[in-house]
Amino acid sequence: MTRGFLCGKVARYLEREYSPERLLYPLRRTGAKGEGRFARITWDEALDEIAARFQAIAADSGPEAILPYSYGGSMGYLQGSGMDRRFFHRMGASRLDRTICSAAGGVGLAESTGFKYGTEPEQFRHSRLILAWGANILGTNVHLWPFIVEARRQGARLYTIDPHRNRTGELADKHFFINPGSDTALALGMMHVIIGENLHDADYVALHTSGFDALRERVQQYPPERVASLTGIAKEEIIQLAREYATVRPAVIRLNYGLQRSERGAMAVRAISLLPAVTGSWKEVGGGSTLSTSGAFQINRAALELPDLQLASPLGREARIVNMVHLGQALNELNGPPIKALVVYNSNPAAVVPNQNAVLKGLRRDDLFTVVLEQMQNDTADYADIVLPATTFFEHKDLQIAYGHYYLQMSNPAIEPLGECRSNVEVFRALAERMGFAEDCFGESVDQMIDAALNSKNPRLQGIDRHRLQREGHVRLGFEKQFLASGSPFPAFLPFAEGNFDTSSGKAELYSEELKAQGMDPVVAFVPPSESRHSAQAKAFPLELLARKADNFLNTSFGNFAAIQNMEEVGLLEMNAADAQSRGIADGDAVRVFNRRGDILLRARVDGAVQAGVVSAKLHWAKLSFGGRNINVLTSEKLTDLGNSATFYSVLVEVELSKSSP
Helix, strand or coil: CCCCCCCCCHHHHHHHHCCCCECCCCEEECCCCCCCCEEECCHHHHHHHHHHHHHHHHHHHCHHHEEEEECCCCCCHHHHHCHHHHHHHHHCCCEEECCCCCHHHHHHHHHHCCCCCCCCHHHHHHCCEEEEECCCHHHHCHHHHHHHHHHHHCCCEEEEECCECCHHHHHCCEEECCCCCCHHHHHHHHHHHHHHCCCCCHHHHHHHEECHHHHHHHHCCCCHHHHHHHHCCCHHHHHHHHHHHHHCCCEEEEECHHHHCCCCHHHHHHHHHCHHHHHCHHHCCCCEEECCCHHHCCCCHHHHHCHHHHHHCCCCCCCCEEEHHHHHHHHHHCCCCCCCEEEEECCCHHHHCCCHHHHHHHHCCCCCEEEEEECECCCCHHHCCEEEEECCCCCCCEEECCCCCCEEEEECCCCCCCCCCECHHHHHHHHHHHCCCCCHHHHCCHHHHHHHHHCCCCHHHCCCCHHHHHHHCEEECCCCCCECCCCCCCCECCCCCCCCCCCCCCCEECECHHHHHCCCCCECCCCCCCCCCCCHHHHCCCEEEEEECCCCCECCECCCCHHHHCCCCCCEEEECHHHHHHCCCCCCCEEEEECCCCEEEEEEEECCCECCCEEEEECCCCCCCHHHCCHHHCCCCCECCCCCCECCCCEEEEEEECCCCC
């Protein structure tokens, strides 16, 4: 899958591993919150203080006053979903709804196909039309690129659909600028043409889908003329795209999570994922679509996380759930009980969570006890009371699944931990001991935890155990039925060639009874985001902002290294020439970007990367940005239509010349 090369981010990882900025010892805050002033302490001092504070808070306010906060800083299962979950379950701490990134897309897939997986990346070499829809492949999925290059050498075309013409769009055969949040409308417009011109696969539709008549009726409401006004894509281009997608075979769609970070993100993923069912593209090697492959692994998460430990907690029941997108609200407004302690690991919420001003206000609370497990003194670590030095993946053992391929992997430590760094497993095991948790599970070794995770009923994991992973390093999942493509070096996994959708009907659901039961529209429909060019707010804030990822940072990881900063210009606001000229802004000018939530100073880049009505800026460390703020001062805590994910791309702003210079 990786062809023996690293992405540009991880290729510089040794600089991070041995950086002089690496946190190597436990620290206690000595200055005000946010100042970043700390003094070294011992592990015993740190763990004793943390356990004592947790016990006092639980006794005074109840254990739900303690909130863990984590996400994907370590993609390993043991470091992010193992001993930590056991510890907080046994304590009775509030549970975190970890939805900030991908939950909306997962629900969108579940409502159409039932499974969170799709076309193997290796099959893209057999495709003849590749649609990168909301997917900056060169920036965030570079190991797919060689397969696309191979396909293009055989005559395949690559089209990109994105509000931002990124690195992938610049190399595409054609780029379609689409208005943010209008992806559902484009998918419906394409189906209008495909069904109206009888380009759909009638046999596949009859055998393996349900609700086609309702979908056919719905798409009549989305003729190309209307869709053009909603998406910003010309009518003729919509028609041509639909015809090509239906007739150039095999055709594949690579979605990514950008398009589901809109207020109607789940609906967008659902709509696009129906296209291969309508055309029958799932039958072909090199056809179909993929957003994520993670749903194919299905390890035994219950055995790893032990949620039943909540019943042994002082609560004696499941703890309340706090959505991670709403951290600002939770820290400032939540009661019954209020959050009195925050434990952050595998995340940098002071930089990455929306409505940053509210998040920082909460982190500054004098009565909030904050513990941060980190490798670098990032934005969040500056607000900690106790900082614990965390290992990198070079320094601990873990089990690795994937969301971009179908290989299960074991990652072994390459070196001993630097300084006094400890893995998350070790830290939460030590805290459990100090809290007096006597259950045997807190004494399990890493190997025992991996064995428990692999003890799954998933047939694709049969024959894959820790010893085999230790021998082979990575093992492709065992698929029940595979197909051999002409010239292919491996048997291909075609998940839905013969139906087998994991829905209540066993078919791709073009009409969802489940959504109907929830009082929602059972057929795909386009509803503009409440914060978009179609909303009343656009009168005051007429520009749609993409608070997008940088190509060379991994969210905020690597953002503090000069060598990587030199690869990634930060502090820029990309603007269309028409929007810049109407505001008297020239390329290079200092600009103030603002809405009702906050403002930020950036430098204008008028470069043709966005169409009129759209501006774009990259995520960066707040404390390394002008004024100590990053683009998340402008984003909102509004959640997606399904899945309760963040809406980073449903944001309205205004831009004006600034007298200050960033």
